[in-house]
Amino acid sequence: MNCLVTGAAGFIGSHLCEALLEEGHAVVGIDAFTDNYEAAIKRANLAGVANHLRFRLLEENLLSSAWRGRVGKVEWVFHLAARPGVRTSWGEDFSAYCDENILATQRLLEACLEVKPEKVIFASSSSVYGNARRLPVRESSPLRPISPYGATKLAAEYLCQAYRASQGLPVCILRYFTVYGPRQRPDMAFSRWIKALCEGKPVVVFGDGRQTRDFTFVSDAARAALLAAEHASSGDIYNIAGGARASAREVLELLAEISGYLPQVHWERVQRGDARHTWADTTFARQRLGFAPQVGLREGLVAQVAAVKCHCSVPT
Numbered sequence: 440m441n442c443l444v445t446g447a448a449g450f451i452g453s454h455l456c457e458a459l460l461e462e463g464h465a466v467v468g469i470d471a472f473t474d475n476y477e478a479a480i481k482r483a484n485l486a487g488v489a490n491h492l493r494f495r496l497l498e499e500n501l502l503s504s505a506w507r508g509r510v511g512k513v514e515w516v517f518h519l520a521a522r523p524g525v526r527t528s529w530g531e532d533f534s535a536y537c538d539e540n541i542l543a544t545q546r547l548l549e550a551c552l553e554v555k556p557e558k559v560i561f562a563s564s565s566s567v568y569g570n571a572r573r574l575p576v577r578e579s580s581p582l583r584p585i586s587p588y589g590a591t592k593l594a595a596e597y598l599c600q601a602y603r604a605s606q607g608l609p610v611c612i613l614r615y616f617t618v619y620g621p622r623q624r625p626d627m628a629f630s631r632w633i634k635a636l637c638e639g640k641p642v643v644v645f646g647d648g649r650q651t652r653d654f655t656f657v658s659d660a661a662r663a664a665l666l667a668a669e670h671a672s673s674g675d676i677y678n679i680a681g682g683a684r685a686s687a688r689e690v691l692e693l694l695a696e697i698s699g700y701l702p703q704v705h706w707e708r709v710q711r712g713d714a715r716h717t718w719a720d721t722t723f724a725r726q727r728l729g730f731a732p733q734v735g736l737r738e739g740l741v742a743q744v745a746a747v748k749c750h751c752s753v754p755t
Contacts, residue, residue, distance in 0.1 A: 446520030528588035586712025620657035621746035656734035680719035
């Protein structure tokens with residue numbers, strides 16, 4: 440297939456580009472290299488595909504119309520471009536979230552009406568559930584985001600549903616639960632913790648450490664997108680999670696064991712918008728897509744520790 444991946448230089452996007460190319464597809468990647476973290480890191484994410492004969496990168500912003508005529512024929516669209524992060528979505532920065540998560544999605548959906556792809560896969564977030572009253576959450580669980588970021592991802596979901604219902608656009612939605620692994624954004628917890636461990640610095644944890652997440656290894660996240668392109672029906676919504684629910688304290692114990700460094704933990708107050716617990720029911724994805732996570736938490740953390748150590752100054 441001819442594929443379009445937005446946010447191609449990002450964490451999940453770069454892994455998805457690799458997975459698509461490995462399966463024999465052609466990929467046009469779009470990335471605006473926005474300022475949420477260093478552009479050099481994002482460019483390094485694409486090192487494995489940059490010179491691939493079936494890969495082409497467009498450095499464009501979805502809010503511009505310049506990229507539309509340069510894409511060509513597209514059968515699968517994977518929309519991963521977004522402004523990430525719960526904690527930074529409050530205050531004046533919210534306007535960037537509106538532009539990059541809502542308006543950019545609307546512009547992409549408009550472009551898809553012209554391109555007429557066979558499938559549009561939208562990457563959403565477990566943040567749309569907020570503090571769920573019942574766990575694990577199903578796709579039919581109430582949607583109550585507790586952060587501006589979560590609200591923008593839910594607004595983008597509603598846009599996708601509107602274009603599907605009114606314009607016939609074949610859209611399906613993946614709600615990702617806490618993705619981790621090599622190339623994870625530098626502001627995310629595992630990246631920060633591993634880097635601090637390797638450099639002998641305090642590990643900053645927000646909250647009491649008993650909060651839990653359903654962690655998903657990045658290769659499983661990328662494979663779920665591929666399975667959705669192949670098997671999902673228009674209008675489908677899927678929880679995508681690794682089935683590796685653990686507390687922050689449990690993760691720190693694993694990281695200490697894997698890295699060989701004892702963490703000096705600095706506890707800070709809970710941040711606004713952070714859910715206490717996340718846990719996904721992935722029955723629908725298993726039944727309809729054949730999705731089952733292949734990488735366990737320990738195996739995934741070993742891979743991420745190794746990747747981060749390559750870029751750290753390890754203390755003697």
